[in-house]
Amino acid sequence: MWYEPILGKYTDYLVRNRGLSANTIKSYRKDTEQCLHFLFLHGITDIKAVSSDGLRMWMAYESRNVARSSLARKIVSVRGFFEYLYTHGLLQSNPAQDLGTPKLPKTLPAVLTKKQADELMKVSGEEPSAGRAGNSQAQAAGSGRSREGESPSRADDPKAEALFLRNDAIIELLYATGIRVAELAGLDLTDIDFSSRTLRVTGKGNKQRVVPFGVPACRALDRWLAEGRRLLAARRQAGNARSAGSGDRHKADGKSSVQDAGEAVFLGERGGRINQRQVRDIVHKLAHQAGVPDISPHALRHSAATHLLDGGADLREVQEMLGHSSLATTQRYTHVSMEQLTRKYEQAFPRA
Template identity: 50%
Template sequence: MDGNECGIGPVIEGFITFLRTNEGLSEHTCRSYRSDAEQCMDMLGVRTRAQLESVELDDLRAWMASELQHVSKTSLARKTIAVRRLFAWCFAHGVTQHDPAAALKTPKLGKALPAVLNETQAQELMESADAACEPGGEVSPHERAVELRDCAMLELLYATGIRVAELVGLDMRSVNHANRTITVMGKGNKQRVVPFGAPAQRALDAWLRDGRAELAAAGAGDALFLGARGARIDQRVVRGVVHREAARAGVPDISPHALRHSAATHMLDGGADLREVQEMLGHSSLQTTQRYTHVSIEQLKSRYQQAFPRA
């Protein structure tokens, strides 16, 4: 079979291998890129390298128009980036002789500000979680362990602003109790050290002292946080904990990522330097961190309008 008649599968596989090994993208991101690339090729009817060579910019724009009927602009933007990178890789590695996606633009997105809790709401959320962990009440050792775990996870998420994926990836050795820091493996396998405060320390100590051993099973390994069955906790469980605790505290419903936004905003409101927050959150671009200054400005305007008589 002629090289141009080879199936598209090995091409996509080569692209994903490049992203994984050369650019250090996570398995989750690689799976998303693979799915997006395969869906685009399927819609365009591309089965071989020869057919890939024949794809034009208008074909890709037609694909985008079709996708927009089924997905949000945010999802389409992600898909478009994946397809654009696929064609750029193919051109750079001699798979194709031209790059039809070079001029493909992502859909314009509204610049919505990140959802955050204000400082009072965040305090109420943390106090509610802490209260649930206070001794008392008739609960089983297993239920008590889960309560301690949930409190520790919530305190650590807010104290550090880490991503939920980073939280579930923490090991016991990731925590330095002497200087209250955690070593986090972020996006692109970039490691950083993040400090946390006394409330998170107390919650972690309680979980490690009175809870973790109760949940630990044979597959627990060195994982810091465990699921109900004793293995490393799943991201979906953490998200469920944050939603449930927000409802119990009577604050607006938030996700772990919104709690990350809240931590960043409250640090900036408290006078932290923008680059310090960038380092703590593991942002590769200062522009990403600058979004939180916009949140602070919006909150300032809101307080001004409420409090100033001539606002």
């Protein structure tokens, strides 16, 4: 297509200059490409022929097919693209400068209650303990592991045992740290410091931060690494041995399988680095088993932040832990805490 070379230059610019995550850059490119393809289908074959009317026509089309939040993101992507062209002298004017984003309703993040979070941790293999996210004394007190409800066949199935230990460590770590699913999938063994119970997390824009985790997560992670991980890694090595000489590199998320299985904290069933979709599937499955609302890994992040603030954590500290660039993003969780407080007040206070 006529727009591919200039779109490639824009993508290179984002990679080199904006400090954005790979997923964000991918989304920006995809959104912009869809817009340019729409314009191409309507007779535009030169970037200089794009007009504000054409872009509004594209907006009208998208508004009938996507949610308002998705449309807002697409408009931001397209505005950024044309701003780049204008500021770099590739266009004499910016046809997207007056494009407005739709107003979005202010929705509070979905979170689990502390009881629901405990139920989720329990079904993943850990006895519930009050205040797991942010209360280290309670975490240390709740150190007993329940083996009740486990399938007896796990003792005879090393793979099933390995997956159980992996899933337990994943759910504990997501809730204990509030890290993003992409950050969890990208963890390497060298990112873990068991002596201080901290993770070195690489977040959006390759920004690194250090995040603490509590005793239950530490124990689950230690068991996975000591007992479960080697079993899945061995499956990868066996697959590599079979494919040796065939030229099959078995790429996993852009890394070679040998390096990947050697460094990745969490592995998929075949022994390569786990991906985000697999983590989401694990969380959905465990939520269903626990009988709690169907949640995503991001809802666990919301829950961790809310429970930390409920427990008295400082807003700035939570901001740093979550890797938010803006305090306003973290402040959403204070609204959730206030909403819960209001509900409890109305239920308990006689003159509410």
